[in-house]
Amino acid sequence: MHLDDLSRRLIDRFQHGLPLCAEPYAAMARELDCSEAAVLDALALLQQADALSRVGPVFEHSRAGASTLVALAVPEERLEQVAAQVNQHPEVNHNYLREHRYNLWFVLTAPHRAQIDQVLAQIAAETGLAPLDLPMQRAYRIDLGFPLGDTP
């Protein structure tokens, strides 16, 4: 999507944090010298364009619960079906097709590791495929934001 100036400034300024106060959008507007309505409109437009997932927290995995990265080696002709089976589980997010024999990669998150084990077993049973379970052992960089510098 094409980003107007306000959207670009909102993203650059508030990806990493925003004012946690009673009227955060008004506080953001004051920082960017525009109206609260303009901030809310810009965010709604970004959301409609599917460029904004949400306004909120990214939880710290180790504090918030359990998570793991999972890979499946799916025969090409079964990809759509298996991706849909996997997506049915609410514990699944960020499910991507990648160029490798292990071609379906997704993240599982849950309140406890036991629930992850349960979902892995369910996915194995539903798909007949053996999941690779690759939990994070150590994070060397965790920042999920990124600069808009070279955005079209």
Place this chain on the structure above:
Amino acid sequence: MSPSLDTAQQLHLRSLLEVGLPLHSQPFAVLGERIGATQQQVLEQVQDWQAQGLFRRFGLILKHRALGFRANAMLVLDIPDALVERVGEQLGQTAGINLCYQRPRRLPHWSYNLFCMVHGRERAQVEARIAAILAAHGLQDYPHRLLFSSKAYKQCGGRYAPQQPERACG
């Protein structure tokens, strides 16, 4: 003073935060209505969680594909155990690498133990950037692969709190 929400309200609030703040002038008041609490109670709880480090960040969470970052590579490397910590720290501090995690090998199926994410607009640009990073750190001779993503089947935030009916994600 510790926040005054009970455990059920805290769990409910966490599940609502995972979906995101409403685009409303007073979003914490709206969340308060949903969980039977005041705006002030909700704000204090969120600020408390922030101070405790429950959140990695609290802000705008974007979908990189819609913003033009269509070339997204997962770089995986097989680094000897004795070196992986040093290499992880080097790569984690390198500009252009968004995530750098150590994960277990699953032999004989999977031998890579270090995972990095690199986002860019063009595939060739990402490939060149990664080649330069590997060369700069003398890593080009360790086994490694670039797994570009060609399709997103699902892209949403983690659901750590127990299930609530309103929390579907497509």
